[in-house]
Amino acid sequence: MSSDLLEALTALEKQKGISREVLIEAIETALVTAYRRNFNQAQNVRVDLNMDAGTMRVYSRKDVVMEEDIEDDHLQIALEEARKINPLYEIGDVVEEEVTPRDFGRIAAQTAKQVVTQRVREAERGMIYDEYVDRQDDIVNGVVERLDPRNIYVSLGKVEAVLPSNEQIPSESYRPHDRIKVYITKVERSSRGPQVFVSRTHPGLLRRLFEMEVPEIYDGIVEIKSIAREAGDRSKISVCAHNDDVDPVGSCVGARGNRVQTIVDELSGEKIDIVEWSENPEIFVANALSPAKVLDVLVNEEEKSTTVVVPDYQLSLAIGKRGQNARLAAKLTGWKIDIKSEADARELGIYPRTVTDVPEPADDGLEGDWYEDEDGTGDAQYDLYDEAETEESGEIDLYGERTADGATEPADED
Incomplete structure (x- = not known):
């Protein structure tokens, strides 16, 4: 030697x-x-x-x-x-x-x-x-190396990552040498070296994109509370602010919608509903069904379920195409949601509620309206979500969808 x-x-x-x-x-x-x-x-x-x-x-x-x-x-x-x-x-x-x-x-x-x-x-x-493994649950930039019927193989520099077919957005297609932003879901050891698995559909990708694009989220002033995603089509995200002077939804949308539009572009046009989170399930469920207008939310705490009343003309919007809006709202809130039209709710006798039916309002800054019954009986009734104001400054309607110019208008059903 x-x-x-x-x-x-x-x-x-x-x-x-x-x-x-x-x-x-x-x-x-x-x-x-x-x-x-x-x-x-x-x-x-x-x-x-x-x-x-x-x-x-x-x-x-x-x-x-x-x-x-x-x-x-x-x-x-x-x-x-x-x-x-x-x-x-x-x-x-x-x-x-x-x-x-x-x-x-x-x-x-x-x-x-x-x-x-x-x-x-x-x-x-x-x-x-x-x-x-230290970058797991993070976003990385890569280059498409090759494709097969099941997987896309992405070069991350030192290692080749696998993007399985079930983690790909259906509407997206790639060719070798295309640049791609992916989310690392798992890193494993193998006899051939580290195996890195990535995703384009994981809710974590949406979370990290908002953290990168919205300084208030990165700094912890605004918090993402929950995400519901049907990748490539539509997502819902709930946010709250830890500073009373900060509008959490407005921070995420950005001036004239520029922040959220950047994320939409990255996700190939995936629609994103941003709603304000509330610890009050009535408020949260109503917000989650945006852009539909909600008249009332009846909560069953034991079954963790809600019955939501919407105007007749808003029923299809609240449910969404193939039930997507209601399905995403249920995932976002963690509550079962049963949507009733105003006519059906009146026929069932669950709307409008009388004074004795309504719980004490939560101290969350959002209030409903008391009004006299239309039948002339004089009974006081409560419409929890009858009115929502849209401020010209760009504040979002509680039940509408933010557009790039700060106005609020109903979203398309699809």
Whole structure:
């Protein structure tokens, strides 16, 4: 063994962070295997590398036993023979004797090179794994490398990530060399190196895009409370502010809708409804059904379900195309939502509610309207969500959808 190997190991320790002691131990283990394969498979041996002296020696190891107990003379030695080597040996001791082959140096050099190469590869894979496991649940930029019927393979620089078909937005198509922004969902170790799995449909992608685009979210002033997403088509996101002077919805929409439009463009036109979160389920469910106007929300705490009353002409809008608006609202709020038209609700006797039907209003800054019953009985009734104002400054209607110029108008049903 030459000093060149010592210098190489020292350089690897500095450049790759691989301990020289770990490499030496690995080389010694590999040399034992090489010796058994090339010289004596049955022998129990130990290899000693002295890197400072540049020497390598192979020692056979035999257990000291009584002569009549010997079963394999490659592994055992009689006490009488052992004491010829050293009179202090006792039963149970191990006798070591140098058995270094004359031409073992060439084999040792080849083995050492193979081990070092393997350990360097393992170390590099380990560093790549550590880098990307720390970036799990984050967005990265990549380049499409190749495609097959099931997956898109994306180069992230040091590693190739897999974008499975079920994590792809159906309306999107890619070709090799296209740039793509993806969300890392999982990082695994494998015999071929780190396996990185990415997504374009994960709700976390939408969350991170808002964190990147909206400074108030990044700084913690505005918080994303929940996300419901049907990737490529429509999403809903609920937000709240930890500062009374900040409009959480307006912060996310941006001046003339520029912030949310940037995210919509990144997601190939996916529609995004931004609503204000409330700890009051009546308010939250009503907000979540935006852009539909809501007249009342009846809450069943035990079943975590709600019955929502909407104007007759708003029923299809509240439900949405193929039930999408109601489905996303239920996912966003975590409440079951049953939507009734005003006519059906009146027929069932659940709308409008009388004074005795209405719980004490929550102190959330949003109030309903008391009015006299139209039948002339004089009973006071409560319309929780009858009116919503739109401010010219760009404030969002509680039940409408923000447009780029700050106006509020109903969204299309689809």
